Amino acid sequence: MEVRNKYVTTKNHIDGAPNASDFCICEESLSLNLQTADHEGISNDVVVVQNLYVSIDPYQINRMKTHSCSHNIVPAASAVLPGQGIGGSGVGRVVDSGNPDFKAGDVVSGNLNWGEYTVVKGGRLLQKLDTSLGFPLSYYAGGVLGTSGLTAYAGFFKVCKPKKGEKVFVSAACGSVGILVGQYAKLFGCYVVGCAGSKEKVDLLKNKIGFDDAFNYKEETDLSSTLERYFPTGIDIYFDNVGGEMLEAAIQNMNNFGRVTICGQISEYTNTQKRAKLDMIRVLYKRIRIKGFICPDFMDIYQEFISTTTQYLQTSKIKVIEDISYGVDSIPEAFLHLFHGNNIGKKVVRIAQD
Amino acid sequence: MEVRNKYVTTKNHIDGAPNASDFCICEESLSLNLQTADHEGISNDVVVVQNLYVSIDPYQINRMKTHSCSHNIVPAASAVLPGQGIGGSGVGRVVDSGNPDFKAGDVVSGNLNWGEYTVVKGGRLLQKLDTSLGFPLSYYAGGVLGTSGLTAYAGFFKVCKPKKGEKVFVSAACGSVGILVGQYAKLFGCYVVGCAGSKEKVDLLKNKIGFDDAFNYKEETDLSSTLERYFPTGIDIYFDNVGGEMLEAAIQNMNNFGRVTICGQISEYTNTQKRAKLDMIRVLYKRIRIKGFICPDFMDIYQEFISTTTQYLQTSKIKVIEDISYGVDSIPEAFLHLFHGNNIGKKVVRIAQD
Numbered sequence: 001m002e003v004r005n006k007y008v009t010t011k012n013h014i015d016g017a018p019n020a021s022d023f024c025i026c027e028e029s030l031s032l033n034l035q036t037a038d039h040e041g042i043s044n045d046v047v048v049v050q051n052l053y054v055s056i057d058p059y060q061i062n063r064m065k066t067h068s069c070s071h072n073i074v075p076a077a078s079a080v081l082p083g084q085g086i087g088g089s090g091v092g093r094v095v096d097s098g099n100p101d102f103k104a105g106d107v108v109s110g111n112l113n114w115g116e117y118t119v120v121k122g123g124r125l126l127q128k129l130d131t132s133l134g135f136p137l138s139y140y141a142g143g144v145l146g147t148s149g150l151t152a153y154a155g156f157f158k159v160c161k162p163k164k165g166e167k168v169f170v171s172a173a174c175g176s177v178g179i180l181v182g183q184y185a186k187l188f189g190c191y192v193v194g195c196a197g198s199k200e201k202v203d204l205l206k207n208k209i210g211f212d213d214a215f216n217y218k219e220e221t222d223l224s225s226t227l228e229r230y231f232p233t234g235i236d237i238y239f240d241n242v243g244g245e246m247l248e249a250a251i252q253n254m255n256n257f258g259r260v261t262i263c264g265q266i267s268e269y270t271n272t273q274k275r276a277k278l279d280m281i282r283v284l285y286k287r288i289r290i291k292g293f294i295c296p297d298f299m300d301i302y303q304e305f306i307s308t309t310t311q312y313l314q315t316s317k318i319k320v321i322e323d324i325s326y327g328v329d330s331i332p333e334a335f336l337h338l339f340h341g342n343n344i345g346k347k348v349v350r351i352a353q354d
Numbered sequence: 355m356e357v358r359n360k361y362v363t364t365k366n367h368i369d370g371a372p373n374a375s376d377f378c379i380c381e382e383s384l385s386l387n388l389q390t391a392d393h394e395g396i397s398n399d400v401v402v403v404q405n406l407y408v409s410i411d412p413y414q415i416n417r418m419k420t421h422s423c424s425h426n427i428v429p430a431a432s433a434v435l436p437g438q439g440i441g442g443s444g445v446g447r448v449v450d451s452g453n454p455d456f457k458a459g460d461v462v463s464g465n466l467n468w469g470e471y472t473v474v475k476g477g478r479l480l481q482k483l484d485t486s487l488g489f490p491l492s493y494y495a496g497g498v499l500g501t502s503g504l505t506a507y508a509g510f511f512k513v514c515k516p517k518k519g520e521k522v523f524v525s526a527a528c529g530s531v532g533i534l535v536g537q538y539a540k541l542f543g544c545y546v547v548g549c550a551g552s553k554e555k556v557d558l559l560k561n562k563i564g565f566d567d568a569f570n571y572k573e574e575t576d577l578s579s580t581l582e583r584y585f586p587t588g589i590d591i592y593f594d595n596v597g598g599e600m601l602e603a604a605i606q607n608m609n610n611f612g613r614v615t616i617c618g619q620i621s622e623y624t625n626t627q628k629r630a631k632l633d634m635i636r637v638l639y640k641r642i643r644i645k646g647f648i649c650p651d652f653m654d655i656y657q658e659f660i661s662t663t664t665q666y667l668q669t670s671k672i673k674v675i676e677d678i679s680y681g682v683d684s685i686p687e688a689f690l691h692l693f694h695g696n697n698i699g700k701k702v703v704r705i706a707q708d
Binding site: 068069073077240243247256262263264265268269272275276277278279280281282283284285286287288289290291293294297 | 416422423424427431594597601610616617618619622623626629630631632633634635636637638639640641642643644645646647648651
């Protein structure tokens, strides 16, 4: 069977703030049957997937730059070339498979394109999903049971190395990772304050998600004083998703032996002028540790993460907030909105019905 | 016996670059005999020490500021108040003692004043020196067998956590700590490049101290390109004594999982405008760890440090470079010179003959 496959590409490298005009919705003709297809002549390791959900994540902007230190780190974060498909976390259903590990009808998660179908070639990470637990499939598309979950879990437990009772600050706390970090930290026994960019988000964090406190950074004029107000005895752990001024302010409020975990730097992704000017004298005397990390380094704890998080979900101890758009056409706007903080929780695009 | 004790004080807090006019050479009348003295009425835990060598260290400037995050960290780094004596690492000889652990004639090291005598009250760190090894006493005055040595040893081995063969960059490499870090790193099996501020220092590092390479940062216009030239395959460990632009440039050249150890930030001590604007996106993707530390946290490895370093000294594997001035009158200038990079190696002032 031959279908039209609609997918998103970039028209050019994007080195500043992204605009709708940087993206293109393309169409191609695609054979869904490997017997009749010629997928670059390699059919014995090719899996054709109909995408169901694709994840929309801020880090993708770094892949779209002309130059970025991220380009050569891991294949999943390599450069996005103009005109080519854009891979990311996703969930789909196998339509046809030349790979004996997968058969038509299998539900899979892995690196899928921002589009209706993905032709997955050998070597690209794809795994069969156990759907028997009955969780929404979107959870696996870069969500609570996917990369955002693993990032939050590994970043908090393995990089921050928390102790019970410690004071934790989370920025972009209503983002896909931040909202989970706060919940892991609460479940572990920490005091957690988050910041976000609207009253709605702050209310959600305090009243529904269970953060001890939260504030709208857009209403604050001096972030260092703000943090001093929320942490009169100082911050032990700062889980940084934004960088820039918030990182500067957090450093000013860190306790001795405080840990700053660099997970995202969204305020700097589209504007290198926002680089944080850090008070390194304080880093020195307070013996602060600042550590960057990326989630692919933590695949060895994947099972621990999945089993812990599954239990929390089954007992409703973790709440999942998703922000879902529909259809390939909505992808560019969904992506652009991330940089204006328009999403609440995990941003996913549903491409087709489960 | 009563003597005139000449000592140094500050006239005021010093919040920018220090000047000679900020310091005062004072004199007081001091009884060297506890029986006749009234040292705040507490004679049973008082030790009167004639200072032989006092250490001159850049961190002292932070103690002299009106406000500094260093003021409440450890007693030895607490605020220096105008008009009061200035304590620091030193070596001296006990003149009289109300403390049974010390007797007249003992050679001791500890927190001694920038002056001719120190009246050491209970609780202030003082330890008897074993002089049988025959090392110059200056080595114990904040030197290779004192705080600079422990700082270099602990900072390199315990904070940087080196692996053999790794590429190490040391700034202020001709300073008291840097020159030792480079030698520990070479002895451990690392590749070591240092930077310093004059041709004389660079020649010393390359030709006498045994650094693999060294450069004069004052001759460079683009420090990031400079580091790329000296580390074509990247830096694994940056031992930072200076901060500012050099720290920015080092971050640009760190390898995956690189470690940046924040030991000193001399370029920022007298000018907060020099704060480093760090590329945190690189810290994230390269999974860089930045860690501040201070040497009092590592007293638990003091014996390990002393025994290792003593062996290295006895077998001439570590070379000691000292920059010695003479007399209390020379202390303010010796201190000011640190901030212009005029010292080569460990700066000490000899107060009296051994």
